[in-house]
Amino acid sequence: MDADAPPLLAVRDLTIALPVGGRMVTIVDSVSFTLGAREILGIVGESGSGKSMTALALMGLIDAPGARITGSARFKGRELVGLPQRAFRTLRGREIAMIFQDPMTAFTPVYTVGWQIDEQIRAHGRVTRKDARVRTIRLLGDMGVPDPARVADRYPHQLSGGLRQRAMIAMALSCNPSLLIADEPTTALDVTVQAQILDLLRRLRREYGSSVLLITHDMGVVAETCDRTMVLYSGTIAERGPTGAVFARPGHPYTAALLDSIPPLHGARPARLPSIPGSPPAPADRPAGCPFAPRCGYAHDACAVRPPLLPRGVQDIACVLPAEGRDLPARCVSA
Amino acid sequence: MTAPLIEAQSLRMEYRVGRGQVLRALDGVSLAVRPGEVLGLVGESGCGKSTLGRCLLRLARPTAGRVIFDGTDITALPERTLRPLRQGMQMVFQDSYASLNPRRRIGELIAEPLRVHRDGQGRRRTAGDIAARLAELLDLVGLPQAALARYPHEFSGGQRQRINIARALALSPRLVVADEPVSALDVSIQAQIVNLFMDLRDRLGLTYVFVAHDLAVVRQISTRVAVMYLGAIVELGDADTVLHSPAHPYTAALIAAVPEPVVSPDGDRAPPLRGDVPSPIAPPPGCRFHTRCPIAQDRCRTDPPVLRDPGDGRQVACHFPLESSA
Numbered sequence: 249m250d251a252d253a254p255p256l257l258a259v260r261d262l263t264i265a266l267p268v269g270g271r272m273v274t275i276v277d278s279v280s281f282t283l284g285a286r287e288i289l290g291i292v293g294e295s296g297s298g299k300s301m302t303a304l305a306l307m308g309l310i311d312a313p314g315a316r317i318t319g320s321a322r323f324k325g326r327e328l329v330g331l332p333q334r335a336f337r338t339l340r341g342r343e344i345a346m347i348f349q350d351p352m353t354a355f356t357p358v359y360t361v362g363w364q365i366d367e368q369i370r371a372h373g374r375v376t377r378k379d380a381r382v383r384t385i386r387l388l389g390d391m392g393v394p395d396p397a398r399v400a401d402r403y404p405h406q407l408s409g410g411l412r413q414r415a416m417i418a419m420a421l422s423c424n425p426s427l428l429i430a431d432e433p434t435t436a437l438d439v440t441v442q443a444q445i446l447d448l449l450r451r452l453r454r455e456y457g458s459s460v461l462l463i464t465h466d467m468g469v470v471a472e473t474c475d476r477t478m479v480l481y482s483g484t485i486a487e488r489g490p491t492g493a494v495f496a497r498p499g500h501p502y503t504a505a506l507l508d509s510i511p512p513l514h515g516a517r518p519a520r521l522p523s524i525p526g527s528p529p530a531p532a533d534r535p536a537g538c539p540f541a542p543r544c545g546y547a548h549d550a551c552a553v554r555p556p557l558l559p560r561g562v563q564d565i566a567c568v569l570p571a572e573g574r575d576l577p578a579r580c581v582s583a
Numbered sequence: 584m585t586a587p588l589i590e591a592q593s594l595r596m597e598y599r600v601g602r603g604q605v606l607r608a609l610d611g612v613s614l615a616v617r618p619g620e621v622l623g624l625v626g627e628s629g630c631g632k633s634t635l636g637r638c639l640l641r642l643a644r645p646t647a648g649r650v651i652f653d654g655t656d657i658t659a660l661p662e663r664t665l666r667p668l669r670q671g672m673q674m675v676f677q678d679s680y681a682s683l684n685p686r687r688r689i690g691e692l693i694a695e696p697l698r699v700h701r702d703g704q705g706r707r708r709t710a711g712d713i714a715a716r717l718a719e720l721l722d723l724v725g726l727p728q729a730a731l732a733r734y735p736h737e738f739s740g741g742q743r744q745r746i747n748i749a750r751a752l753a754l755s756p757r758l759v760v761a762d763e764p765v766s767a768l769d770v771s772i773q774a775q776i777v778n779l780f781m782d783l784r785d786r787l788g789l790t791y792v793f794v795a796h797d798l799a800v801v802r803q804i805s806t807r808v809a810v811m812y813l814g815a816i817v818e819l820g821d822a823d824t825v826l827h828s829p830a831h832p833y834t835a836a837l838i839a840a841v842p843e844p845v846v847s848p849d850g851d852r853a854p855p856l857r858g859d860v861p862s863p864i865a866p867p868p869g870c871r872f873h874t875r876c877p878i879a880q881d882r883c884r885t886d887p888p889v890l891r892d893p894g895d896g897r898q899v900a901c902h903f904p905l906e907s908s909a
Contacts, residue, residue, distance in 0.1 A: 410859040528769075
């Protein structure tokens with residue numbers, strides 16, 4: 249990646265607050281990141297971490313009355329925060345596309361899959377119906393759909409989960425978006441089909457030049473797919489960095505604990521799984537200092553003040569430990 | 584060898600799905616679980632693992648075959664005769680919220696089975712008995728006593744699953760069938776609940792049938808594992824044997840497909856299998872896995888393999904089982 253070129257997407261201090269019971273509650277708090285061309289960035293976090301809200305804000309899809317979105321998100325130099333819906337409509341689908349966990353919600357059940365992809369292509373360019381269908385069939389084929397001409401004539405409910413997900417990705421890519429936001433794209437899929445879809449996402453950047461923002465709760469999915477990883481906890485960034493570094497040497501106790509709590513598939517079985525006590529705070533009850541402190545084994549007085557996100561090697565870590573010279577140990581894992 | 588606590592013999596479960604078509608959710612499944620064992624049932628959606636769990640507890644009545652619980656054939660028992668036996672077998676479901684009536688307090692929800700069923704001497708439990716048992720159950724699953732007066736929505740998913748477990752344990756069952764009990768939970772919470780299941784087994788001598796799609800979770804908790812594909816068991820054996828050196832190509836593919844939280848230095852891995860699971864309404868002839876199997880031969884397209892022991896105590900339904908790597 250050219251270091252001087254502006255990133256495709258530069259998010260700075262993105263903050264999302266929603267009115268809850270008469271007061272504003274901050275859901276996403278000062279999240280900053282960049283996404284380069286042909287890059288896959290993983291946003292990983294548990295439920296309530298703010299990962300999906302971040303994605304929805306980038307797509308202009310937060311329509312809750314009274315929602316307040318501040319900060320900046322520049323996409324190809326264009327500010328997305330505060331962009332009017334009309335302008336978002338020309339971006340969505342053409343420049344930024346999104347795929348969701350459940351493909352049934354992306355397709356209407358009453359038209360064939362092919363018809364819906366044709367329409368998407370025709371909505372964004374002057375293309376004849378016949379040419380659109382040729383392109384649809386080629387897209388479906390590229391997505392690994394067997395017999396794409398036949399599949400294009402089927403209705404969404406007639407397809408298996410894996411085929412529906414491929415068709416949804418084909419529809420998302422139909423206008424060659426430079427940014428694809430994938431929110432838990434494989435969570436509803438079986439593991440053997442998930443492996444195929446992740447392989448497909450990795451291929452997209454090679455064959456379509458797309459950048460991908462992959463949102464998931466699954467650390468394994470991130471490890472296998474993403475160039476860089478950003479770990480969210482309770483609406484803030486706990487840690488971010490190149491995926492290899494984050495997984496080999498997690499710098500934030502939350503990242504480390506999250507990785508530890510995944511049962512290993514190989515090697516010795518632990519007698520007990522290391523688990524994180526308690527559960528993440530509700531957005532309205534977040535502590536003033538480090539949001540992870542109440543569950544953190546390393547919590548001490550310094551954690552009463554929210555730690556800023558500071559560079560440590562190739563990673564950025566929102567924790568006081570590195571500054572105190574108490575880096576976490578590297579993970580020992582058997583591949 | 585001790586007698587099995589629960590046994591399935593040649594279970595078949597068929598559903599008519601219209602136009603004369605039949606969906607064979609279970610196609611001749613046999614297995615036995617001995618007291619104190621944890622049998623993990625794994626497989627992809629539609630493989631029949633949940634149906635098997637429900638048939639074992641007679642929450643569904645199989646089309647053919649027998650279910651034997653603690654020496655009693657329960658396949659065709661009428662509900663009246665079955666009810667006293669139900670105390671000995673309980674179920675925990677995936678959706679912790681749907682399993683709890685939102686309008687009732689936790690105390691009432693856990694107490695319900697204690698009110699419905701009589702105690703060991705055939706007597707109704709007194710209010711005092713019930714209160715004492717509730718206190719015991721909350722301790723057992725790690726919830727504060729104050730939880731009794733609260734409602735389901737006031738709890739997180741992990742805590743609600745603890746409530747469901749407490750209710751399932753109220754009548755001191757010997758067998759618990761848990762259907763994806765941790766798959767809706769966040770990873771950090773999932774570990775707490777997996778640990779709880781393991782602690783309870785040790786403390787209470789429980790026997791589990793643990794249905795899950797997550798191989799790592801299943802490996803953590805199970806002593807034996809049954810791998811299912813399209814309504815049949817394709818491999819069954821000791822958890823370490825099956826998951827460390829799988830003999831069935833499907834088991835091997837399932838393991839290879841799991842995305843692990845480790846960045847591999849050798850770069851991207853190719854997906855182990857192509858395509859989706861075929862429809863259980865029209866399963867392929869011969870070996871049901873041959874359409875996706877990377878090592879299928881001509882014989883596999885016509886000749887269905889039966890479960891047999893390749894020589895190490897496990898059972899595998901494959902004409903060409905993989906060599907043990909151990």
